[in-house]
Amino acid sequence: MNAVSYNEWVLYILIFLLGLVVGMALMAGGKWKRRYREEARLRQELETENKRLRVQETEMDTLRTAAARDEARRRVDGPGPL
Known part of the structure; x- marks a missing residue:
């Protein structure tokens, strides 16, 4: 019976580790794809919600500006008829 040399042991260990890595990659493929897609x-x-909120913010700023202008105009014109 031949004794196993140091180089053969290293080769066996590397092949075993390569097999573990490939096996884990094949088993976990679906899970990671699903998580990535989610x-x-x-x-x-x-991003869609942020875009909607930006539109609402712009609209609110426009309304706020219009209300401020209306309030300023009313102050300049004085009180209306009672």
Whole structure:
């Protein structure tokens, strides 16, 4: 029976580790894809919500400015008829 040399042990260990890495990559493929797609969907929903909030903020600023101008105009014109 031949004794196993140091180089052969290193080769066996490297092949074993490569097998572990490939095996883990093959088993976890679906889970990571699902998590990535879920994260991308959530990011898209957040961007859509942020865009909607920016539009509302712009509209509120416009209304606030219009109300301030109206209030200033009323102060300049004085009180209306009673």
